[in-house]
Amino acid sequence: MAPTRSQRSATQQARPTRGVPEKEEAIVQAMLELVAEHGFHGTSTDMIASRAGVGAGTIYRYFATKDELILRVYDRIKGDGGSQIFKGDDLELPLRERLRRVWRNTAQALLTQRSAFFFLEQFYNSPYVKQVPPETLERFARPMGQLLEAAVRAQVVREMSQALFEALFFAPVMMLVRMHHLGQVVLDDSLLERTFEGCWNAIRN
Amino acid sequence: MAPTRSQRSATQQARPTRGVPEKEEAIVQAMLELVAEHGFHGTSTDMIASRAGVGAGTIYRYFATKDELILRVYDRIKGDGGSQIFKGDDLELPLRERLRRVWRNTAQALLTQRSAFFFLEQFYNSPYVKQVPPETLERFARPMGQLLEAAVRAQVVREMSQALFEALFFAPVMMLVRMHHLGQVVLDDSLLERTFEGCWNAIRN
Amino acid sequence: MAPTRSQRSATQQARPTRGVPEKEEAIVQAMLELVAEHGFHGTSTDMIASRAGVGAGTIYRYFATKDELILRVYDRIKGDGGSQIFKGDDLELPLRERLRRVWRNTAQALLTQRSAFFFLEQFYNSPYVKQVPPETLERFARPMGQLLEAAVRAQVVREMSQALFEALFFAPVMMLVRMHHLGQVVLDDSLLERTFEGCWNAIRN
Amino acid sequence: MAPTRSQRSATQQARPTRGVPEKEEAIVQAMLELVAEHGFHGTSTDMIASRAGVGAGTIYRYFATKDELILRVYDRIKGDGGSQIFKGDDLELPLRERLRRVWRNTAQALLTQRSAFFFLEQFYNSPYVKQVPPETLERFARPMGQLLEAAVRAQVVREMSQALFEALFFAPVMMLVRMHHLGQVVLDDSLLERTFEGCWNAIRN
DNA sequence: TATGAATGAGCCTTCATTCAT
DNA sequence: GATGAATGAAGGCTCATTCAT
Numbered sequence: 001m002a003p004t005r006s007q008r009s010a011t012q013q014a015r016p017t018r019g020v021p022e023k024e025e026a027i028v029q030a031m032l033e034l035v036a037e038h039g040f041h042g043t044s045t046d047m048i049a050s051r052a053g054v055g056a057g058t059i060y061r062y063f064a065t066k067d068e069l070i071l072r073v074y075d076r077i078k079g080d081g082g083s084q085i086f087k088g089d090d091l092e093l094p095l096r097e098r099l100r101r102v103w104r105n106t107a108q109a110l111l112t113q114r115s116a117f118f119f120l121e122q123f124y125n126s127p128y129v130k131q132v133p134p135e136t137l138e139r140f141a142r143p144m145g146q147l148l149e150a151a152v153r154a155q156v157v158r159e160m161s162q163a164l165f166e167a168l169f170f171a172p173v174m175m176l177v178r179m180h181h182l183g184q185v186v187l188d189d190s191l192l193e194r195t196f197e198g199c200w201n202a203i204r205n
Numbered sequence: 206m207a208p209t210r211s212q213r214s215a216t217q218q219a220r221p222t223r224g225v226p227e228k229e230e231a232i233v234q235a236m237l238e239l240v241a242e243h244g245f246h247g248t249s250t251d252m253i254a255s256r257a258g259v260g261a262g263t264i265y266r267y268f269a270t271k272d273e274l275i276l277r278v279y280d281r282i283k284g285d286g287g288s289q290i291f292k293g294d295d296l297e298l299p300l301r302e303r304l305r306r307v308w309r310n311t312a313q314a315l316l317t318q319r320s321a322f323f324f325l326e327q328f329y330n331s332p333y334v335k336q337v338p339p340e341t342l343e344r345f346a347r348p349m350g351q352l353l354e355a356a357v358r359a360q361v362v363r364e365m366s367q368a369l370f371e372a373l374f375f376a377p378v379m380m381l382v383r384m385h386h387l388g389q390v391v392l393d394d395s396l397l398e399r400t401f402e403g404c405w406n407a408i409r410n
Numbered sequence: 411m412a413p414t415r416s417q418r419s420a421t422q423q424a425r426p427t428r429g430v431p432e433k434e435e436a437i438v439q440a441m442l443e444l445v446a447e448h449g450f451h452g453t454s455t456d457m458i459a460s461r462a463g464v465g466a467g468t469i470y471r472y473f474a475t476k477d478e479l480i481l482r483v484y485d486r487i488k489g490d491g492g493s494q495i496f497k498g499d500d501l502e503l504p505l506r507e508r509l510r511r512v513w514r515n516t517a518q519a520l521l522t523q524r525s526a527f528f529f530l531e532q533f534y535n536s537p538y539v540k541q542v543p544p545e546t547l548e549r550f551a552r553p554m555g556q557l558l559e560a561a562v563r564a565q566v567v568r569e570m571s572q573a574l575f576e577a578l579f580f581a582p583v584m585m586l587v588r589m590h591h592l593g594q595v596v597l598d599d600s601l602l603e604r605t606f607e608g609c610w611n612a613i614r615n
Numbered sequence: 616m617a618p619t620r621s622q623r624s625a626t627q628q629a630r631p632t633r634g635v636p637e638k639e640e641a642i643v644q645a646m647l648e649l650v651a652e653h654g655f656h657g658t659s660t661d662m663i664a665s666r667a668g669v670g671a672g673t674i675y676r677y678f679a680t681k682d683e684l685i686l687r688v689y690d691r692i693k694g695d696g697g698s699q700i701f702k703g704d705d706l707e708l709p710l711r712e713r714l715r716r717v718w719r720n721t722a723q724a725l726l727t728q729r730s731a732f733f734f735l736e737q738f739y740n741s742p743y744v745k746q747v748p749p750e751t752l753e754r755f756a757r758p759m760g761q762l763l764e765a766a767v768r769a770q771v772v773r774e775m776s777q778a779l780f781e782a783l784f785f786a787p788v789m790m791l792v793r794m795h796h797l798g799q800v801v802l803d804d805s806l807l808e809r810t811f812e813g814c815w816n817a818i819r820n
Numbered sequence: 821t822a823t824g825a826a827t828g829a830g831c832c833t834t835c836a837t838t839c840a841t
Numbered sequence: 842g843a844t845g846a847a848t849g850a851a852g853g854c855t856c857a858t859t860c861a862t
Contacts, residue, residue, distance in 0.1 A: 041246035171376035451656035581786035
């Protein structure tokens with residue numbers, strides 16, 4: 001008896017030969033969606049297996065524990081998201097335009113990947129974060145730091161630490177995206193544009 | 206049937222002798238700290254009882270279920286925090302000064318109540334929020350909305366929805382407070398001041 | 411705060427000086443009624459205390475354990491009921507009449523003491539019976555045995571063991587009383603009379 | 616979602632190979648015996664699992680709750696017993712003989728299934744009865760009513776309601792069976808025969 | 821003597837994980 | 842490799858019993 005199975009989103013850049021095994025992918029995707037809906041503890045391994053269309057034991061062929069699965073879902077999101085944020089970035093562009101693109105890419109990524117967004121919110125507010133190797137957390141930090149540095153040097157942006165920069169520039173849009181996903185506001189282009197202006201004013205020189 | 210118990214708002218008589226029973230207080234405090242540390246599901250009733258120094262059954266003399274306890278901890282935080290945010294607000298003051306005070310009060314409240322901060326982050330990303338009566342959630346929204354309206358009318362702040370205002374004005378400091386509590390930055394007065402400047406630039410006319 | 415308390419039925423033959431203490435009596439009565447309604451496990455000590463109008467700890471001043479209380483309720487019922495069953499019995503009467511009176515007294519007792527009836531049914535089908543000293547169980551057995559013996563000797567009733575006698579003569583009316591209390595039949599005088607005739611035919615010579 | 620499980624009537628295919636799963640059967644049997652010994656509340660799920668030789672969690676693969684298990688044990692007993700009571704009944708036989716067979720079959724069933732007997736006594740004196748669909752309770756009532764009606768019409772039995780009939784005809788033997796199982800009498804063939812005579816005299820015309 | 825707040829053993833149930841097939 | 846029945850540790854909660862007042 002082979003139930004529904006394998007309703008996965010498309011993103012999986014055809015790795016050379018054997019990419020991610022089909023079932024592993026299905027499990028990750030199921031976990032991602034279920035955590036977004038029901039939270040970590042609201043999501044049992046049976047639910048995951050069922051939604052992924054695999055047997056309960058199969059999960060453990062790919063992941064040692066549920067915790068490891070969670071961490072791997074996190075990795076996946078980071079991988080997917082990462083490629084989008086700096087998309088279209090170009091050292092030749094004016095710095096304000098570069099920052100604008102990064103900002104909009106971020107907003108787009110958060111808006112279009114609702115499940116991932118909620119997963120991350122849960123994740124960052126859970127004991128799991130502590131298990132993420134710092135290097136993973138910094139993967140975006142480095143290029144972002146370089147961009148900031150360039151902008152500061154060019155006196156386009158005021159001098160500030162990276163932490164302050166991220167807070168002023170990104171925190172507002174993240175909050176609005178949450179409200180959007182919760183149905184509390186409609187984050188359309190117009191609002192997005194005005195949000196960007198505020199964020200820009202917060203950091204510009 | 207047992208007497209009143211279990212329904213009693215947190216802040217009552219100016220606690221000359223005995224307001225909230227000692228044990229109830231200990232349980233609420235234990236829950237607050239443990240949830241901040243281990244999350245809702247990482248916190249068992251046994252852990253709570255143990256940290257509060259009471260028997261496992263005692264929790265249920267004060268709270269019908271673990272869920273009710275969680276909701277009551279939330280109420281307590283709201284009660285405590287609420288009184289601080291508009292402290293020193295005065296209609297006579299210039300609007301920038303009024304906004305500044307509210308902003309700083311908020312930052313202070315978040316900074317000094319580490320456990321409460323983490324508890325709230327967990328809470329807002331959990332199914333529990335749905336059980337909070339909307340009126341409770343709006344208790345700060347209303348006065349904040351009035352303040353915003355006044356500032357906009359006086360052309361001190363750009364015209365914007367309350368949602369955008371809250372995102373631009375408060376989200377950055379909330380993010381920095383989290384980083385501070387996680388040991389990723391030190392949110393001292395100097396940084397706080399520069400953060401405020403950014404937030405102010407984000408909204409000012 | 412002294413709630414309702416002490417709504418007890420009247421039966422308590424004024425013992426010489428100090429009868430049963432008032433609270434003990436209230437506790438026994440509360441237990442009797444509650445067990446009839448909710449069964450042994452459906453009846454918590456808090457419910458008992460509450461219905462008896464005493465503190466939870468007070469029960470343990472009169473009864474060592476809940477089990478002992480149950481046993482004592484049983485004793486009380488036996489005491490009350492016993493005095494009724496042989497009421498009006500008279501060695502001078504014809505044997506059929508004597509048996510008839512005992513039978514009707516039994517039916518009356520079972521019909522008018524609904525709570526006691528249900529308590530006993532629960533009791534006899536529980537592990538508690540094993541704790542009743544055999545002598546208590548036999549308290550009615552002896553006079554009943556004597557009556558049976560006389561009837562057999564007079565060839566009014568066929569020769570049979572006491573067990574068989576009790577089964578044939580009393581079991582049917584007990585079953586009908588249960589149905590009556592459960593609302594499945596109405597055990598009025600007419601039906602009672604026809605029941606007696608059947609029981610009589612079952613044993614008569 | 617798991618396959619069928621949990622809703623399946625007891626008696627099905629002529630069990631050539633495998634009808635009711637082995638463990639489900641073991642759990643039902645353990646429950647039956649333990650309730651007979653210790654009552655419903657005296658029987659913990661751990662005891663059941665232990666006696667059935669399965670893990671504590673296994674119970675819940677077959678039964679949603681302890682209550683459901685209890686109800687299902689009841690169903691099983693009814694299924695097993697039901698087939699026995701009217702065994703050998705035949706419309707061609709004289710009515711007295713038909714009644715005699717039903718009576719003996721009943722006695723046999725009660726005598727040979729000690730645990731089931733005690734289970735039923737507990738069951739009928741518990742809140743669980745209320746959860747049995749009336750149709751199930753009446754499954755024997757109907758054919759028994761027809762038999763009674765035929766006997767009355769043929770003037771073999773006096774005119775009487777079914778309730779009275781059941782009380783006069785069956786209650787005595789049920790009481791004796793209880794005493795037998797409790798070791799208070801020995802219900803051998805001889806006693807059984809004399810009991811029948813009494814019951815018969817109670818109802819015959 | 822009477823109280824009722826406090827206790828903690830024990831209950832029912834869930835669910836991450838294992839392993840025979 | 843894949844399965845899903847089975848497991849049992851752990852969780853939330855109840856309640857008979859105790860004891861300081």
